Amino acid sequence: MTIKRALTGTLVTAMFLTLAPVSGTFAEELRVPVGSQADRGQQNVPRTGTTQASVRASWGQPASVEGPVGQPPISQWNYGNFVVYFENDRVIHSVLTPQR
Template sequence: MKFAIATLLVLFAFQSHAETVRIPVGQQEKSGEFISTPTTGTTKAHVKTKYGEPMTQQGPVGEPPIYTWTYSDFVVYFESDRVVHSVIKFTPKVTGAGSTP
C-alpha cells in the first residue's frame, strides 16, 4: 500500500504541464487585414453576386447535399443552397528573406 501511494505521489510530482493558446476565430485574420466572408444562411446566388465566381466548386456530397466553394482567401460550405459555414484560409507568416536560424 505504501508503495502504491509513493508511486502516485511521484507521478503527480513529475506531471508535465502544457499550455493551450486559443485564438478566437474572429481574431484570426491576415496581418490585421479584415477578410469578409459569407454569413450563415446566405444563398449561393448572393455569394456569387458579392464575391464572384469561386476558384473551384465541389459537391454535392452526402445527404443533405454539401457543396464546397473555394475562393482565394476563404472556403464556403453550403447545405443545399444555403451557407452553413465559411472559413478563412490559413496563411503562414513568412520570415525575412535570407534569414537562417
C-alpha cells in the same frame, strides 16, 4: 464449462467491436496553428444563411467547387483566402484559409 466460457468470450468480443469507434472513417481532422487563426468577425466572408446566388453576386465565381456530396447535399466553394460550405443552397459556414 468450456463452451460457456467460449460463448461468453465471443459475446464480450462482439460487444467490444460494436462499441469501439472506428477512427478516421467519418471525419477528417484539420489542424490550424494557433498563430494562423484569425478573428472571423474582422473578415469579410459570407454569413450563415446566405444563398449561393448572393455569394456569387458579392464575391464572384469561386476558384473551384467541390460536391455536392452526402445527404443533405454539402458543397464547398473555394475563394483563395476563404472557403464557403453550403447545405443545399444556403451557407452553413465560411472558413478562412491559413496564410502561408
